[in-house]
Amino acid sequence: MIAEVGHYALLLALALALVQATLPQIGAWRGVASWVALAPPAALAQLLFVAVAFAALMAGYVTSDFSISNVAANSHTAKPLLYKVAGVWGNHEGSLILWVLILALFGAAVSVFGANLPPSFRARVLSIQGAIAVGFLLFTVASSNPFERLDPAPFEGNGLNPLLQDPGLAFHPPFLYLGYVGFSMAFAFAIAALLEGRVEPTWGRWVRPWTLAAWCALTLGIALGSWWAYYELGWGGFWFWDPVENASFMPWLAGTALLHSAIVVEKRDTLKSWTILLAIITFSLSLLGTFLVRSGVLTSVHAFATDPARGVFILGFLLFVIGGSLALYAVRAPALKGGGLFAPISREGSLVLNNLLLATACATVFLGTLYPLFLDAVSGGETKVSVGPPYFNGTFLPIMAPVAAAMAVGPFLPWKRGDLAGALGRLKAAFAIAIGIGLLTWAWQSDGPVWAILASALAAWLFVGALTELAERIKLGRAPLAETLRRARHLPRAAYGMTIAHAGVAVVIVGLTGATSWQSEKLQIMRAGETVALAGYELRFEGVRPVPGPNYDAMRGRFTVSRGGRPVTPLEPETRVYTDPPMDTTEAAIRPTVTGDLYAVVGDGDGAGGFATRLYYKPFVHWIWLGAGIMMVGGLISLTDRRHRVGAPARPPAPARLEPAAAE
Amino acid sequence: MHLRFVLPLVAFVLLAGALGVGLTLDPRIIPSAMKGKSVPDFALPPVAGRTLGLASTDLRDGEATVVNVFASWCVPCRVEHPLLVQLARQGIAVHGLNYKDAPERASNWLDTLGDPFRRTGADLDGRVSIDWGVYGVPETFVVSGEGTIVEKHVGPLSPEDIAGKIVPALERARR
Numbered sequence: 001m002i003a004e005v006g007h008y009a010l011l012l013a014l015a016l017a018l019v020q021a022t023l024p025q026i027g028a029w030r031g032v033a034s035w036v037a038l039a040p041p042a043a044l045a046q047l048l049f050v051a052v053a054f055a056a057l058m059a060g061y062v063t064s065d066f067s068i069s070n071v072a073a074n075s076h077t078a079k080p081l082l083y084k085v086a087g088v089w090g091n092h093e094g095s096l097i098l099w100v101l102i103l104a105l106f107g108a109a110v111s112v113f114g115a116n117l118p119p120s121f122r123a124r125v126l127s128i129q130g131a132i133a134v135g136f137l138l139f140t141v142a143s144s145n146p147f148e149r150l151d152p153a154p155f156e157g158n159g160l161n162p163l164l165q166d167p168g169l170a171f172h173p174p175f176l177y178l179g180y181v182g183f184s185m186a187f188a189f190a191i192a193a194l195l196e197g198r199v200e201p202t203w204g205r206w207v208r209p210w211t212l213a214a215w216c217a218l219t220l221g222i223a224l225g226s227w228w229a230y231y232e233l234g235w236g237g238f239w240f241w242d243p244v245e246n247a248s249f250m251p252w253l254a255g256t257a258l259l260h261s262a263i264v265v266e267k268r269d270t271l272k273s274w275t276i277l278l279a280i281i282t283f284s285l286s287l288l289g290t291f292l293v294r295s296g297v298l299t300s301v302h303a304f305a306t307d308p309a310r311g312v313f314i315l316g317f318l319l320f321v322i323g324g325s326l327a328l329y330a331v332r333a334p335a336l337k338g339g340g341l342f343a344p345i346s347r348e349g350s351l352v353l354n355n356l357l358l359a360t361a362c363a364t365v366f367l368g369t370l371y372p373l374f375l376d377a378v379s380g381g382e383t384k385v386s387v388g389p390p391y392f393n394g395t396f397l398p399i400m401a402p403v404a405a406a407m408a409v410g411p412f413l414p415w416k417r418g419d420l421a422g423a424l425g426r427l428k429a430a431f432a433i434a435i436g437i438g439l440l441t442w443a444w445q446s447d448g449p450v451w452a453i454l455a456s457a458l459a460a461w462l463f464v465g466a467l468t469e470l471a472e473r474i475k476l477g478r479a480p481l482a483e484t485l486r487r488a489r490h491l492p493r494a495a496y497g498m499t500i501a502h503a504g505v506a507v508v509i510v511g512l513t514g515a516t517s518w519q520s521e522k523l524q525i526m527r528a529g530e531t532v533a534l535a536g537y538e539l540r541f542e543g544v545r546p547v548p549g550p551n552y553d554a555m556r557g558r559f560t561v562s563r564g565g566r567p568v569t570p571l572e573p574e575t576r577v578y579t580d581p582p583m584d585t586t587e588a589a590i591r592p593t594v595t596g597d598l599y600a601v602v603g604d605g606d607g608a609g610g611f612a613t614r615l616y617y618k619p620f621v622h623w624i625w626l627g628a629g630i631m632m633v634g635g636l637i638s639l640t641d642r643r644h645r646v647g648a649p650a651r652p653p654a655p656a657r658l659e660p661a662a663a664e
Numbered sequence: 665m666h667l668r669f670v671l672p673l674v675a676f677v678l679l680a681g682a683l684g685v686g687l688t689l690d691p692r693i694i695p696s697a698m699k700g701k702s703v704p705d706f707a708l709p710p711v712a713g714r715t716l717g718l719a720s721t722d723l724r725d726g727e728a729t730v731v732n733v734f735a736s737w738c739v740p741c742r743v744e745h746p747l748l749v750q751l752a753r754q755g756i757a758v759h760g761l762n763y764k765d766a767p768e769r770a771s772n773w774l775d776t777l778g779d780p781f782r783r784t785g786a787d788l789d790g791r792v793s794i795d796w797g798v799y800g801v802p803e804t805f806v807v808s809g810e811g812t813i814v815e816k817h818v819g820p821l822s823p824e825d826i827a828g829k830i831v832p833a834l835e836r837a838r839r
Contacts, residue, residue, distance in 0.1 A: 277672060284676075319680055326673040333669045374682050 003068050006056025007147035013049035014137040020130030024123035036119050039126035040111035047108040054101045057146050058088050067153035070146045076159035078551040086170035087160050093146035100136050102181040124192035132184055135317045143310050162578035162585050168228035175221030176248055180286035182214020183255055187283035190276045191325055194332040204266030215255050216635040222248055223628035234586035236599045236616050241392040246369040247289030253362035254282040257355045264351050269339030284322040343417040350410030357403045364395040404458050407502055408465025427465055434461035445518055452517035455509055463506035470499040497638025504634055507627030514620025525610040535617035538562050544611055552576040557602030571600045597621050703811045704795035708785030712767035718759050718785030724811035728837035729757040731805040735765045736773035738801040740820035745777050747821050752780035760784040763793050763801050808837035
């Protein structure tokens with residue numbers, strides 16, 4: 001019964017989405033006020049029905065109703081509650097419902113908080129959101145119905161892939177989707193602006209908070225996924241340039257560029273058509289990400305719905321959404337006139353450089369991800385190649401290095417026309433510290449790769465540079481303390497957000513550098529009582545014993561770790577054998593510290609009392625996720641800036657803009 | 665209309681075309697670069713305890729043959745093994761290429777599971793298998809009497825594979 005209610009709610013949501021997609025758009029076109037006014041309530045009702053459908057599916061999972069074929073295929077009574085709940089989106093059909101739910105949430109948010117938007121503009125935005133919802137709901141109802149019944153119902157379900165039964169991964173998809181779908185807001189705003197035929201500075205101000213929110217969620221989602229890969233897959237890798245990882249990374253890169261170019265639109269009334277194009281591209285990449293995962297065009301471990309029939313539908317949908325919006329762009333964009341002029345060396349110029357580099361980086365990832373597909377298509381399936389980390393490391397990293405180097409300088413440049421020598425002059429301290437850190441790194445890791453020394457210096461340059469900019473703004477040390485404190489209090493939160501996010505990038509660089517270039521590892525067969533020395537630690541293997549789990553049996557190994565004779569910690573890695581579905585997983589034991597992680601994995605026995613063990617020491621690896629977290633916090637702080645505050649009532653001149661110190 | 669504003673659309677249409685073609689391809693098909701080519705020159709000693717080794721000249725003596733790449737450590741090989749025994753009983757010449765295996769384990773495997781192979785080459789370091797373009801075990805090749813690779817199957821054989829792929833390929837090879 002509950003499943004039927006869910007299915008019915010889904011159909012009603014589809015009907016409502018059709019209304020939301022059409023009437024307000026026509027109303028905005030023709031000037032029919034009542035049709036325009038239809039958009040917000042339609043979006044709210046849309047949320048209600050999708051939420052009912054989602055709740056119905058969740059009820060099916062929580063009560064293990066195996067008469068629903070989706071539940072039977074993906075759940076199991078012995079599964080812990082958290083994974084029953086996470087199981088809702090751990091499969092193709094359920095993840096689509098989550099996608100639509102988040103889309104409806106954003107639509108409802110525009111309805112509730114978008115009172116400062118002109119009604120016809122808001123109607124257009126919501127209608128475009130409605131159109132996207134129509135596509136996804138139609139897809140769900142027609143080819144991926146999660147409420148399909150099974151008769152007779154099985155007594156037990158198939159269970160969820162044990163690799164996915166993990167807290168990190170339980171929350172990875174929702175945040176990823178929050179990001180993907182969040183970029184639909186920027187997209188809807190861009191299309192609405194193209195339809196209206198004008199982009200004003202206010203457009204930049206409206207778009208930025210939504211883009212920022214989506215960016216924060218995507219940052220967290222990607223970081224969670226990478227963290228999961230690190231501790232769950234058992235060899236301590238954190239990024240594999242897997243097609244599906246790239247599919248989430250490309251929207252992030254484009255979204256980061258969008259975040260920065262929208263500032264130029266808002267502050268300087270220029271770069272309009274480029275920013276609109278970026279908004280379209282960012283969401284297109286999000287859709288493409290969904291397509292790549294769901295259709296089986298690119299196969300990888302992630303592709304849990306390899307089904308060409310679905311692929312054809314999504315391709316048609318992509319053609320309509322992306323092709324349609326780019327065609328609209330081709331017609332309307334030439335009419336968008338840029339306002340403010342600027343010199344190459346200026347804040348605008350630095351943001352253009354940022355966009356240029358990020359877009360190029362995104363393009364290299366795109367090429368590497370899709371090139372095998374192109375080659376396959378052109379040769380009719382005769383030529384298969386795979387593009388691996390060497391390509392990405394060789395192309396992506398050299399492009400990102402100047403991004404990091406310029407990131408410290410950009411904020412020092414004023415709008416319109418800047419003085420590069422002056423900006424660099426204020427970065428003397430950062431430069432000196434960077435050189436110092438580089439030399440220290442050289443002394444400490446003299447046999448490590450040269451690029452790692454440069455990367456450390458770069459991280460220091462960026463970190464100190466970001467803080468210097470903040471210090472300059474509040475005149476730290478150059479004005480009386482009271483004045484500094486007053487300035488610090490009045491500095492817009494967006495300024496703090498920027499400093500924190502940029503510093504976060506520096507932290508990520510340290511993590512990437514440490515984990516990839518200074519790692520030490522030991523692989524061997526060990527018997528109980530044997531000791532291995534690694535990175536100054538002694539790891540004594542105590543043996544392996546069986547441990548039962550809720551829905552698996554584990555072999556738990558035990559190491560006692562000591563340093564210079566003093567005990568440090570025990571490490572207990574496991575290999576688990578899940579029964580439903582039958583599958584082995586490794587659970588690494590990790591001792592995280594600020595300066596590096598000890599990472600231990602125990603593998604199969606050799607039948608004679610020895611066990612294969614892998615032991616790693618990964619310097620600074622946690623800084624990767626710490627840095628990503630800092631970046632996200634920076635974004636969130638910026639989001640609380642009163643000028644961004646979603647729903648802040650429209651006031652003709654925002655007070656913050658009158659203050660010269662507040663200008664970004 | 666300015667060209668630079670149309671470029672994104674053109675690029676996308678090209679991409680969509682490639683994606684469309686990509687959908688029609690089966691991602692599981694691994695092409696064989698060796699198909700239609702002559703078998704590489706090699707000569708391998710027999711697996712421990714057998715008398716007949718395998719060399720390229722054995723594959724060029726006029727009879728169409730099946731060459732199976734196997735290893736005792738490979739579980740799917742164990743699954744397909746009875747089918748090879750059956751194939752050999754039908755009088756088809758089946759040869760074994762033992763990939764990176766411990767000699768005594770390989771001979772033990774053939775002793776306990778039954779030995780369908782007329783000749784068995786022990787490829788201890790896997791060098792010959794690389795020349796054959798082997799991705800992993802098991803793989804099965806159909807070779808014509810002149811030593812040309814007619815068909816290649818990746819992964820364990822099923823009865824359907826034998827009937828639909830291996831036997832027709834043998835018939836083609838005999839023509």
